[in-house]
Amino acid sequence: MRHILSVLIENEAGALSRVTGLFSARGYNIDSLTVQTTEDATLSRMTIVTHGSDDVIEQITKQLNKLIEVVKVIDLNEAEHIERELMLIKVRATGKDRDEMKRMAEIFRGRIIDVTEKSYTIELTGAGDKLDAFIKAIDPAVILETVRTGASGIGRGERILRV
Amino acid sequence: MEISGAEIVTRCLQEEGVEFVFGYPGGAVLEIYDAIFKQDQFKHVLVRHEQAAVHAADAYSRSSNKVGVALVTSGPGATNAITGIATAYMDSIPMVVLSGQVGTPVIGSDAFQEVDMVGCSRPIVKHNFLVKDVRDLAATFKKAFYIAATGRPGPVVIDIPKDVTMTKCVFEYPKSVSIRSYNPPTKGHPGQIKKAAQLLSEAKRPFIYVGGGAVQGGAGDLVTELVKHLNVPCTNTLMGLGALDGTDPNFVGMLGMHGTYEANLAMQYCDVLIAIGARFDDRVISVPSQFLSNPKKIVHIDVDPSSIAKRVKVDVPIVGDVKHVLTDLIAVLKETGLKPNPDALGQWWQQIDEWRKPNCLLYTPSTEVIKPQHVIETLWKVTNGEAIVTSDVGQHQMWAAQYYKFRRPKQWINSGGLGTMGFGLPAAMGAQLANPDAQVACVTGEGSIQMNIQELSTCKQYHTPVKVLSLNNRYLGMVRQWQEFFYGTRYSESYMDALPDFVKIAEAYGHVGFKVENPADVEPVLKEAFGPSLKERLVFIDFRTDQTENVFPMIQNGKGLNQMDLPAHMRGMQQVPFDNNRDYGNLA
Numbered sequence: 001m002r003h004i005l006s007v008l009i010e011n012e013a014g015a016l017s018r019v020t021g022l023f024s025a026r027g028y029n030i031d032s033l034t035v036q037t038t039e040d041a042t043l044s045r046m047t048i049v050t051h052g053s054d055d056v057i058e059q060i061t062k063q064l065n066k067l068i069e070v071v072k073v074i075d076l077n078e079a080e081h082i083e084r085e086l087m088l089i090k091v092r093a094t095g096k097d098r099d100e101m102k103r104m105a106e107i108f109r110g111r112i113i114d115v116t117e118k119s120y121t122i123e124l125t126g127a128g129d130k131l132d133a134f135i136k137a138i139d140p141a142v143i144l145e146t147v148r149t150g151a152s153g154i155g156r157g158e159r160i161l162r163v
Numbered sequence: 164m165e166i167s168g169a170e171i172v173t174r175c176l177q178e179e180g181v182e183f184v185f186g187y188p189g190g191a192v193l194e195i196y197d198a199i200f201k202q203d204q205f206k207h208v209l210v211r212h213e214q215a216a217v218h219a220a221d222a223y224s225r226s227s228n229k230v231g232v233a234l235v236t237s238g239p240g241a242t243n244a245i246t247g248i249a250t251a252y253m254d255s256i257p258m259v260v261l262s263g264q265v266g267t268p269v270i271g272s273d274a275f276q277e278v279d280m281v282g283c284s285r286p287i288v289k290h291n292f293l294v295k296d297v298r299d300l301a302a303t304f305k306k307a308f309y310i311a312a313t314g315r316p317g318p319v320v321i322d323i324p325k326d327v328t329m330t331k332c333v334f335e336y337p338k339s340v341s342i343r344s345y346n347p348p349t350k351g352h353p354g355q356i357k358k359a360a361q362l363l364s365e366a367k368r369p370f371i372y373v374g375g376g377a378v379q380g381g382a383g384d385l386v387t388e389l390v391k392h393l394n395v396p397c398t399n400t401l402m403g404l405g406a407l408d409g410t411d412p413n414f415v416g417m418l419g420m421h422g423t424y425e426a427n428l429a430m431q432y433c434d435v436l437i438a439i440g441a442r443f444d445d446r447v448i449s450v451p452s453q454f455l456s457n458p459k460k461i462v463h464i465d466v467d468p469s470s471i472a473k474r475v476k477v478d479v480p481i482v483g484d485v486k487h488v489l490t491d492l493i494a495v496l497k498e499t500g501l502k503p504n505p506d507a508l509g510q511w512w513q514q515i516d517e518w519r520k521p522n523c524l525l526y527t528p529s530t531e532v533i534k535p536q537h538v539i540e541t542l543w544k545v546t547n548g549e550a551i552v553t554s555d556v557g558q559h560q561m562w563a564a565q566y567y568k569f570r571r572p573k574q575w576i577n578s579g580g581l582g583t584m585g586f587g588l589p590a591a592m593g594a595q596l597a598n599p600d601a602q603v604a605c606v607t608g609e610g611s612i613q614m615n616i617q618e619l620s621t622c623k624q625y626h627t628p629v630k631v632l633s634l635n636n637r638y639l640g641m642v643r644q645w646q647e648f649f650y651g652t653r654y655s656e657s658y659m660d661a662l663p664d665f666v667k668i669a670e671a672y673g674h675v676g677f678k679v680e681n682p683a684d685v686e687p688v689l690k691e692a693f694g695p696s697l698k699e700r701l702v703f704i705d706f707r708t709d710q711t712e713n714v715f716p717m718i719q720n721g722k723g724l725n726q727m728d729l730p731a732h733m734r735g736m737q738q739v740p741f742d743n744n745r746d747y748g749n750l751a
Contacts, residue, residue, distance in 0.1 A: 014281060021285050025286045066468075
């Protein structure tokens, strides 16, 4: 099953590689990983999307907690949460595709953030499946480039992850 | 007053009360060695290979309650230390390893003797640090020693660039340390402890399984108290030997791949299992599904939550320092008077005694050829069961574990998790330095000893009078055993051809050497070696042992604890000799 883990970790050199090293050494999956410092510059927050049986997810959580620099780990799946991912997608926009692409961007509430005579770059945020849906919805032949951040997640309501 | 980074290093070690630093100099650590030269609070032990420095520091820890320290240079010095660090990591041994690093301006430029030590060691350390600013040095040392020794212990590496050792700053050693992201557990959850006591009182076939966590956690006395209070049978793992006295009537021997018949069957057929500082390792329970095929309730006490429910599901997890948890558990048992039903327990003991009766460790003595088991039994006799015994890895290790009945924790020092050949001799050296008055024996084989034999030189320099017992069967014995059992006796590369004359080697290093071929000479030679005339000398004894002897019992890969290969006198015995219908009393 897919799980989305939020990790607060000391913002120190090498901390990221301890996390990724742990996943590769123990054979866990990383579907996506995002990381940035928080409002407190000494802390980074990671969102790791992974999948595995409940036992494996339990071990991942415990092993992450065991890393000295990890301050807190929560499994967002345990309660209501929100996740968003950003995609930048460059598409060919010539002839009839030019209008079609603009229309599709609007349908998916994307924004065209760069325009040339031949291409659009569209910015799209949403849950991962929405971004997948966009890619499916357009002609694969017009896609020139895609870049996705992987999911960032946060608990709903009063559920807060902080020191 | 400002002092150099190198002086800060020595001052930090002094502040931590370090007695010995095991190391080897080189370019990146010359400043530190200069600072060592100028101080006399701790001694430096110059090994002959960095791997040995780390093993010696490791065994220094294992045989005392202190944190061992090793010091190596950058590049090859650091990579040579890797095997030693991994050995300590697998067995959760507290240790601080200092490695030199090239200067900060050239890090990452493939400089001479540069290796990314933080990267290389990351998967095999509890934590590691690269200190880029001399002002962080003292605080890093404080943290390193704290992290190494608390919680589930483990090795910590501090990588120190050369320019940091040359830069000056004011030295102030922090008085305390607190790391917001690191809070090792101490007390176990009282509710869980009550549940454990309750489960014990409902048990018909209770069993206690004790691992290295009890030895490292200083909980030997509490284990003994719990076992005695309940009068329950108890096993120790390879790492847990000595937690309960090997001669204690409640002790049923080591369990696992080469564990005793009675320990393995009790483990399989118990109905309530208390696991204390043990991790259900594959060499202990073999296949989890086989192990769980006989239903049992499991209480698991461990300081590391990730050890719990890693290989088997447990019913009552208790996260905490074993010492605290056992103290509380014993208190609850005494307060409430909860105990296993005495009738059922009596039946269970009867069953265990039946399993004990054939004596699975019986071997056929010989007057022609030296039996390796006989050497260990005689060692036990001659040393009164009081020696600190280190071992290498292989058949001799298993025989030492089976036949030397360890009386107390920290008496048995071996590489259990990683299984590192070459561990024994440097470990004996470290243990002897930590325990100058103890008798220290290194049980080894002609294969293992040659992986770090150069340390005979270090032993000479530092007067560590360890006794080396080499069970020389001219084979890599455990490899040969597997090839005999599983590879149609095709002894591929397991024969050690062109062996040296070990007596001459010992003598060349300035030690005493004996070669023993006659079983009748085993005892007199051991008596002489441990006797007053050779008290101050390292004695190397080359025992020419039976080439075909195998370690029994044995559980083959994939088999269950109740599917042991048994020694000759027990073959043909019922493989599952357990009476499920036995009346353990009415506990309704």
